[in-house]
Amino acid sequence: MTHHELTVKSIVYGRKRFLKRWPALLEVSELTKSYHEVRGVKNLSFQVESGTALGLLGPNGAGKTTTIRLLMGFMKPDLGSASIWGLDCWRDRAELKEITGYLPGELHFMEQFTGQEFLDLIEGMHGAPQTIRKKQRDLLRALELDPKQRIRKMSKGMKQKLGIIAALMLDAPVLILDEPSSGLDPLMQKTFIELILEEKKREKTIFMSSHHFAEIERTCERVGMIRDGELLAIQDITLLKQKERQTFDIEVSGEEDAELLRQSGLTLYPLDQLKFTIQVTGEQELLWKTLAQIRVRRFQQGSLELEEAFMHYYHSSLRGDNT
Ligand SMILES: Nc1ncnc2c1ncn2[C@@H]1O[C@H](COP(=O)(O)OP(=O)(O)OP(=O)(O)O)[C@@H](O)[C@H]1O
Ligand SMILES: [Mg+2]
Missing domain, CATH: 3.30.70.1150 (ACT-like. Chain A, domain 2)
Incomplete structure (x- = not known):
């Protein structure tokens, strides 16, 4: 067994031990990807420490989903790299799937399934220990979703809940969530925040995109702002609040x-x-x-001055200036 394979094995089977040894869990360095001349993301560099959450905020088309898809190893970067626990997001994508709970920005389900059949399928793919079952039940209850219903007949918000449950029930140490609360009603958005805070107590490392500053403010240690494929700034939420x-x-x-x-x-x-x-x-x-x-x-x-500052930042992108 090579050293690299050994590393992977110790991550999958001994993640707790590994977590302590690897301070910067998620590391992105000069990550660049364009889609046939069209800008995707350019020269992104940032880190997310173990057990913390980073929220990515940015207008439509800014590059949030592109960043997340690169982290999930769905595409090969043109330049630069991303890694989680020292595993390369592109090269080691199969291993990374084992330790990552993922919620896509656009959900495509097998519509003929019921919610439960879909969750069973995901569960089966991951060996289905008892703990998944229990967590699944808790999540279904918290989000008030009836899993017996056919996905075809579910509303947008119900499908979003199903996606959230599938991402969280595996109890993966890393969570990568693309606009997780989109389509949820205000009460359910609150419930979602509580679920994330619960995950944080269990030292999960979280990367999520959002359009709601308040949601990031409540769940993340840091916020990154992306626009036109470029990371403008990363800010510490506690510091922002102190200065607010x-x-x-x-x-x-x-x-x-x-x-x-x-x-x-x-x-x-x-x-x-x-x-x-x-x-x-x-x-x-x-x-x-x-x-x-x-x-x-x-x-x-x-x-709130902070919220206003973020609104301003959204607007300036509409005007196309860089202030
Ligand atoms: N499959 C693709 N083919 C070509 N261009 C793409 C593709 N996906 C994204 N893009 C382009 O890359 C840029 C970033 O898109 P991305 O989906 O990452 O934005 P986003 O920040 O997730 O936006 P939103 O808030 O609308 O979800 C946009 O200019 C978009 O047009
Ligand atoms: Mg997106």
Whole structure:
């Protein structure tokens, strides 16, 4: 057995041990792929540490699915490479399938199957230990999906749930998810976030694409922004939040409340005698302490600066500028 085969074996059969020895689990280096002259992705380099999640955000056609398909070894990169646990995403794609739970951006099911028959098929392909069964049942319950229904008769959201269950039930240490919450109603999007947080407790390494900043903010340590096939930036979510500024509009009940507010140490912009805009950076403890001490007639939270920044970033791509 070659050294390389040995590595693969120890990943598949002893992944816990391996995880500790390999800090950068997912490593992408100068990854480039174009589709017959059409730009796909260009010169992507990033890493995802073991047990953390990276969310990829970007407008339609930015290159998210292309990146994910390269990670899954569906295409050979033109240049550069991607690897997971030191396994090359293209060369070692068969081995990587064993350790990866994958949700495609566009689901193509065998429509004549029932949900259960489809899950049984996936289960069979992976040796079906008892734990898969249990996890499958838990996921079906959490997402409120009836597996007896034929896939042909399922709605878009129901099919998406089935795809999520198939990706998560294997309990794979790596999850690669292409727009996992698309088609889910708001309640189910919340449930999905809870499922991902549950996976994170089990030290899963997650790479997912999304159009919802809030979803990435809640589940990922880092967010990457891709546009026109290029990675613009990778940001640490905790750092972003610490630096985040938020505004609140407030109207207090009387002059004494206004005076308390002025003395609170909060950054204030007076609008008139009793109305103010409050600006808070990072920690909001002082704001809430102050609010507890004064009489408030009206209080309104301004939009989050972060979310606005991301919207701006989407818009500038529409205008085609690079700011
Ligand atoms: N099979 C293909 N053949 C030719 N061009 C393709 C193919 N797949 C993607 N592209 C092109 O590559 C670029 C990136 O597409 P990709 O599907 O990766 O975007 P995306 O970020 O996933 O977008 P969306 O948010 O719409 O899913 C686009 O310009 C697209 O037209
Ligand atoms: Mg896509």
